[in-house]
Amino acid sequence: MAQKPSLPKGTRDFGPAQMLKRDYILNTIRSVFKKYGFMPLETPAIENLSVLTGKYGDEGDQLLFRILNTGDFLKKTSAGDYEEGAKALSPKIAEKGLKYDLTVPFARYVVMNRGEITFPFKRYQIQPVWRADRPQKGRYREFYQCDADVVGTGSLICEAELMAIVNEVYTQLNFNDYKVSISSRKVLEGLAALCEVSDKFTAFCVILDKLDKIGEERVAEELSTIGVSSQNLEKLKELLNTTGSNQEKLGTFREAFVNSEVGLAGLDELSETFEHLKGLKVTTDQIIFDPTLARGLSYYTGIIYEVKPTSISMGTITAGGRYDNLTGVFGMEGVSGVGISFGIDRIYDSLEELNLFPETNSDITQILITNFDKESEAHALGILAKLRSKNIKAEIFPEAAKLKKQLNYANNKGIAHVLMVGSREIESGEYVLKNMETGDQQTATIDALANLLS
Amino acid sequence: MAQKPSLPKGTRDFGPAQMLKRDYILNTIRSVFKKYGFMPLETPAIENLSVLTGKYGDEGDQLLFRILNTGDFLKKTSAGDYEEGAKALSPKIAEKGLKYDLTVPFARYVVMNRGEITFPFKRYQIQPVWRADRPQKGRYREFYQCDADVVGTGSLICEAELMAIVNEVYTQLNFNDYKVSISSRKVLEGLAALCEVSDKFTAFCVILDKLDKIGEERVAEELSTIGVSSQNLEKLKELLNTTGSNQEKLGTFREAFVNSEVGLAGLDELSETFEHLKGLKVTTDQIIFDPTLARGLSYYTGIIYEVKPTSISMGTITAGGRYDNLTGVFGMEGVSGVGISFGIDRIYDSLEELNLFPETNSDITQILITNFDKESEAHALGILAKLRSKNIKAEIFPEAAKLKKQLNYANNKGIAHVLMVGSREIESGEYVLKNMETGDQQTATIDALANLLS
Known part of the structure; x- marks a missing residue:
């Protein structure tokens, strides 16, 4: 009768140890979203x-x-x-x-509730999505997305706020080795115009995006196959090799884009975003104007950005951009928005690899009360109640057992303290408290103990 | 091209207002689960x-x-x-x-991870489940379950702890008008034995369970159709009409069950659970021994309980019990456990009906900064940064707009304060702060304001 159970390919259980770490990441992000005025939304699976x-x-x-x-x-x-x-x-x-992502259901929600929503609408959404992709390392069929979007305004303050959120989230996670690349679809359009291949925009971007992987020479070769002249290739090469601060680079591009209205608009938007970042006192040392950045061009229409760790090889951990027409497909035109998405699985793997998860976790039971016999049980339950009334996370080993078994339980669960309650302790009112990390033991009254743990 | 989007039958969006209330409930329950030593688990959809x-x-x-x-x-x-x-x-x-519930996936998890789990294993799980039921008022096809279970011990301390959790959760939610009914499958078995219909146990329980709905006389009629003699009906009637405290009722049952070993075992377990509740200083005024309680008898084998509001008509809001063989179906025998499940939708509806949701919610933006023109924007962003650095939830209206529109935004979002930032305020360093609830205005410096909101 009994069958050996299994999990579907590409799906995962998150046991307690993983959940505590995932919650640490998600609670951090969620609290930052709230601090910046984003409200929660959930849509059905x-x-x-x-x-x-x-x-x-x-x-x-x-x-x-x-x-x-x-x-x-x-x-x-x-x-x-x-x-x-x-x-x-x-x-x-x-x-x-x-659902395949959080964006389309969000668009559906906005359209169905347009009468009740006050715009600009700032929402965050943290839920699983499903894709029947071929599972492989780091790619799952069921995984969480963690998005924040502002819709109903074209203000570039929103872009700057999302960059500020990136800065605050990673600062709170003590994760400082990352780089934010920022650009705009309009800059790419300016570059295509410069190269006189505006009619081959998509192909142009696909090739440009490979610069990191295949190098300048091969990119030049491929660009020539779509019709970029050698003279234009020279101009492009010179431009892309511009060095200096973001402001300096934007200035150089401004000169090159003098004939591209859309290109100039993209540069203006980037400048304004940097201005807002200054206003928000966000350090921009890690935010770099990268004109070759080409992501999500089938939906992003304005500024785009992505975040990658610098000290480990992990790929993009956060990304987003502005889109002009979130809800058009459902018949509601003119809703501009800008969003950001945190890649939870990769952030998890990054913190793990860099050993950045905190050693202690406030979600774990603080103290285990031992259980040696029926006689001391009632007394131990009273101590348990007292500790909990002081908001201490406490539990009792539910049945009489050998000390070793109970210490083992505390150890495996990561419980920092064990309180010994036997007939001798009950009589004296002084209990032995064992620190599971150091192995140290001390005696204390319950009140002293409660103060110690509070 | 554009289609009017819709939601599948029996599914729901949870917009910000609902999410804040749901989070209030779920965060309360989650924090109590943690305080009692339960650890999170998530399994795939x-x-x-x-x-x-x-x-x-x-x-x-x-x-x-x-x-x-x-x-x-x-x-x-x-x-x-x-x-x-x-x-x-x-x-x-x-x-x-x-997944149809959280229990079977939990059993699968325990079996698949038996080598790594330290027992007793206390886990909580808060996730959606899906049932292709006919949707109707209060019944959905996608809904959250919120469960806590302890597996790997038969200790009745666990039952008492789950009752203590019920008490603490509802106390924290300021929801005091409820009653806990508690009994045991073994008491029902004792009653069936008393009536000499042990071979018709399920039918017996189904009939007994209708007592509240159809009354004593019709229950007696139905019981006689399954073979309960009129003499036994008299005995049963007398027993079920026993009044007095839980202890007194248990005593009366003990006399009646003198020949039913299983019945006596059930009474002993109930007595012991009440003893543990006393040890845990849990008031048992609202916990009532109800021998007619018959729920989940296809899986519960020991103590069973359910919680119902007393001042409104809402049905069961929390329930659970002990099961002997969680994982047997997957080939792992002898894993006893006890669990509890909080019905989030009904708790939500109860708090709504009784007007028990708190008026203020700490998840909402505390202050909105106005935006009147480009000139004051940079200054306003600096104020925003300063407030956030003091951990105040703050946002700026992202584009210049009329005051009325901005106040309307704050109002709809439930933001308690609006800070006016115009050229005059910038010059003086004193800003007008409007309290959105009272309409009062006061002037303050940013530091004074930050102190006020912190």
């Missing part, structure tokens, strides 16, 4: 496929998890549908799916 | 159907949401499978499903 499909491209559509209609799901089908194959049958037997 | 099916009875199996296999899901099927119908085809095209 299940969405109608009519909401999800067509929003993520063909590839995305294929990665949607589809939920079989309940009851007789073949009711509306015919043998002919079956013969046509899975692709034809699927929409007739599955009308709902699991 | 998606489970293999081999793990889920057969665990909830035929009805439960039908309520599982099944996920269509990805790719060509018809690959392993034939036209014959299609002809056989949905029930035959389903297992061949859907191998995964959404």
